Amino acid sequence: MTEPGKLAAYLIILLAASWLTSPAWLAAGLGAVLMLSGLDAGRLLRRALLATAAFSGTVSLAYMAYYWWQTRSLPLDWLLTVNLRVLLMALLTFLFIARVDLFQALAFSRRLSFLLVLAVSQSLGLKRTLEEFRLGLQSRCPRPAGLRARYRAAAHAAAWLLDRALANAHESAQAMQSRGVFR
């Protein structure tokens, strides 16, 4: 299957999974995706759990408390259905990320590919530097930085980021112009 085909298949399966409301079907789907993941199943399942735990956990705990307060019982059907669905859909996405090259999948549009490559490469570079700034602040403060220091750090990081982004735009424009990319 071609990469654009895989992208289409992923989107169709994701759409189908979002309609499922039966825990049995959702569990079967989860089993099937884990089997498809092969040796990566454990790693992908862990990533999917980590990516969804904060939101799903917060909503599930809050709803359990609310439901218990109202009915003195637990919403087991809801908990099972929604958490299985969320996990299945997240696992599908991580399997897609692991197996499909998004850049190839979007290669049908030259300009979209250019935009994606430029945006992703710059995003990763900026993200890495911001992480270095965060570590820099941490390493320079013997105790956790105070509110004032953290505000100053955030403001300086944002200023650097905007400066870098505009400089990147300027440099990329010159580079593309000199190579005649759009001619």
Next chain:
Amino acid sequence: MHIPDGFIAPQMYLPLYGLAAGLWAYGAKRVARELDEATLPWLAALTAASFALSFIALPLPGGTSAHVTGVGLLAASFGIWNAFMAASMVFAIQALLFGDGGVTTLPLNALAMGFAGALAARGLYLALRRWPIVALFAAGWIGLCLPSLLIALALGAQPLIAHDAAGAPLYFPFGWSVTLPALLIPHALLGLGEGALTVLGGRLIERLRLRYRND
């Protein structure tokens, strides 16, 4: 915190995809008219900046932090369509490359944050532009608060639009009585930090633009 896939019912996200697709097509057309060596890297850089801005933590008392969206700043400085297209690209990249957020929640995020947030921020910025600092602050504040209102409305509508025969929710379980205060109150306060950062960022962008224009 991003909403993962599975909490928004297809009865809502499919029509939202339809609406978002129309706006993406129109936005792409507008951008594509000028999509050349100068505008394509510009849009890519805005996307990257918008993506990276979300990693900047806005410190809160008590040692916790919230994250900047940058939508107000992008809309005030670069216009609605640039902000909308950049924010949409960011949501797509986060969902499809990093598994952060969801593909089914993408149109809700793009419409609420990228479009409505940008529209309100740009509108307020233009209405108040005689007082640049107030205008930037208001753009940052509304660019965060209006999307949170829309997302609270969308989440709170889930039990109404998708429930079983007994009326039990099948997707997000809480109604508006919970989602509206839960999202609006913290975001109204966080908006103050976003507004302050928008003032700093907006003034900096003006200076940088002049510098790069003169290079």
